[in-house]
Amino acid sequence: MKQEDISALIKNGETQEVEFKEGCPSGHKLAEIICGLANTDGGVLILGISAKKEIKGLHCDLDKLQQDIANIRQSIHSSPQVSTSIHAFDDKKIALIEVNKANDKNAHTFNGAVYVRIGSTTHKLEGQALFDFLKNKQILCFDEQDSEAKIEDLDEHRIENYLIKRGQPDYLKSNNSPEFILNNMFGRLNGKLKLKNVATLFFAREPHRWHPQNEIRIVRFSGTEPINIISQRDFRSDPIENIGQTISFIRENISKRFIIPQDSPRRIEIEEYPHPVIREAIVNAAAHRDYYSYDSIQINIFEDRIEISNPGGLAQGLTKEFFGKRSVRRNPLTYRILRDCHYVEGLGLGVPQMRNEMRKAGLRDPEFNFEGGFFVVTLRNAKSNIKPVEGLKDLNSRQLNALDYLRQNKTIKSKTYANINEVSLPIALKDINELIKFKFVKKIGSYRGAYYVLNEGVKNVK
Known part of the structure; x- marks a missing residue:
């Protein structure tokens, strides 16, 4: 990284992708920060800079520091991509540790824990936050998780029908159901046979008993x-x-x-x-x-x-x-x-x-x-004929209700839209997308933080 780019990073201060440390942190702390950066968006850790963006310089053995960082990288599973470089500012030396973002379906752990960056700080994930992180990374795939069902809960006719469609109608003549499950990785042996969710989803006598959401x-x-x-x-x-x-x-x-x-x-x-x-x-x-x-x-x-x-x-x-x-x-x-x-x-x-x-x-x-x-x-279908809205006459009652709400409250979220109109979220989103398309409202932000406001000129339309 060029000197002027480093200066710009220091000037802009700490962010989710940038952290400063005045001295040389412990190996444990360095590992947590590197792990957190890799699991979020990647970023840079700069040693020798105070939290107030002052260049203090490092007074430790820099050769040993670089060797320590290489060892720390190896202590993180799986090892993230990290590069370290030393730079001088007015005879003061700082260390720049650049960390690449993890692959989409990979998570880095240190001592068995997952760390991420939230704002300008590093956090250890636990409980629901850890579950959501691993699920979003598709490390916890639903169909590969263990089921509470037993082999006796499976319907052999469902297995036979699947094998016929797969072109193996005689498979069960030389293999039993447990062998079918293991050979196809629909379960695993851990002292005894453990079925995966996919087995009960497709082959259980009562799939809805095990997966009521499969509807x-x-x-x-x-x-x-x-x-x-x-x-x-x-x-x-x-x-x-x-x-x-x-x-x-x-x-x-x-x-x-x-x-x-x-x-x-x-x-x-x-x-x-x-x-x-x-x-x-x-x-x-x-x-x-x-x-x-x-x-x-x-x-x-x-x-x-x-x-x-x-x-x-x-x-x-x-x-x-x-x-x-x-x-x-x-x-x-x-x-x-x-x-x-x-x-x-x-x-x-x-x-x-x-x-x-x-x-x-x-x-x-x-x-x-x-x-x-x-x-x-x-x-x-061919009957569908969405045309540009003239005034408000082509809006449905829910959309008109939302515009009245916006005139009084300035902003509205999709969940609020669904609540005030007593409809499901998908219907609310469909209505809102039409309001955006016809320029009645505009979207501010993205994902869960998104909300909607009236476009200029709409407030007085009747």
């Missing part, structure tokens, strides 16, 4: 608002059966038209949504949802659209920029089973294919939204 709730409404329910179903079996039942329900509850080609006397049935798009959206919801969440997959069928909402935003390592271009797996064993059953291909082609099928049918591209911990897919 798809589907509602058909009349009109375009979630008011009058025509029909509804809850599916609570294994993911494969849930997918099949959900697709069947949707196909029974959407419109169809018939055409007779010129070269054939037979009529052809055309559904208002391309079947491959429906299938891909449902499979993705089951494959990529956050199974740690207690929320269900929610599907709403309206006159002009279908909304598919599942808990879990973008998986770790996937940004909005690369969504639809890369395949990242939140639940690797779940994904493998669905791939074996020919539901997914693992090439990241699903989203482009959905767009292509919708365009071939003369429909709008699918809409993908990631907010409030939910992933929402909206499919619009």
Whole structure:
């Protein structure tokens, strides 16, 4: 790092990525700071600088310091990428320790503990904070965690059906169920056989008993608002059966038209949504949802659209920029089973294919939204005709209610929107996105800290 860059770091003071120490801290303290920087965003530790940004210089053996840092790096599991350099400022020497950020699915530990940076300080993670960190890193994958179920709780018919789809119908003739579980890494031996969650999710006699969150709730409404329910179903079996039942329900509850080609006397049935798009959206919801969440997959069928909402935003390592271009797996064993059953291909082609099928049918591209911990897919049919809002006449009652709230309270969060309108968070986020699109409100901040304010010129619109 250049001298002027170091000077700029010192001038700007301590941050989440920068820490100063006036002298040479103990090896234990250095390890905690390096571990914390690596587990957060990476950064720089500068020795010889006071908390008041004064260059004090170091008076310890610098050769020994660099050797100590190399040893400290080895004491952290797994060893982070660290580089150390010595710099002179007005005959005062300082040490610059640069720490690279950990890989997306890796966490560094020191003495078995995880440290992170929060603001300009280093913290040891414990309890729920540690669980959330490891889950977000996808180090704790739900389907790979131990289940309380026993081998007797599994349904051999479900295993047989899976093996048939995988092209191994005779597998159980030469292997028993425990061997199937171990050979496929759906469990482990620790004195006795321990099933993983994936085993009970797909093969238990009662999957919903072990995983009540593994549920798809589907509602058909009349009109375009979630008011009058025509029909509804809850599916609570294994993911494969849930997918099949959900697709069947949707196909029974959407419109169809018939055409007779010129070269054939037979009529052809055309559904208002391309079947491959429906299938891909449902499979993705089951494959990529956050199974740690207690929320269900929610599907709403309206006159002009279908909304598919599942808990879990973008998986770790996937940004909005690369969504639809890369395949990242939140639940690797779940994904493998669905791939074996020919539901997914693992090439990241699903989203482009959905767009292509919708365009071939003369429909709008699918809409993908990631907010409030939910992933929402909206499919619009030919009846959908969103037009620019003139005044407020095209807003629904919830949106009008939110604008009145904003005139009195200046800001609103998505959770507040959902509460004052007594709707779910996915519906609230969909409404808010329309208000943003038509420039009634604007978003301030991101993630959990995000809130919304009125755009200039809206306050007086009636």
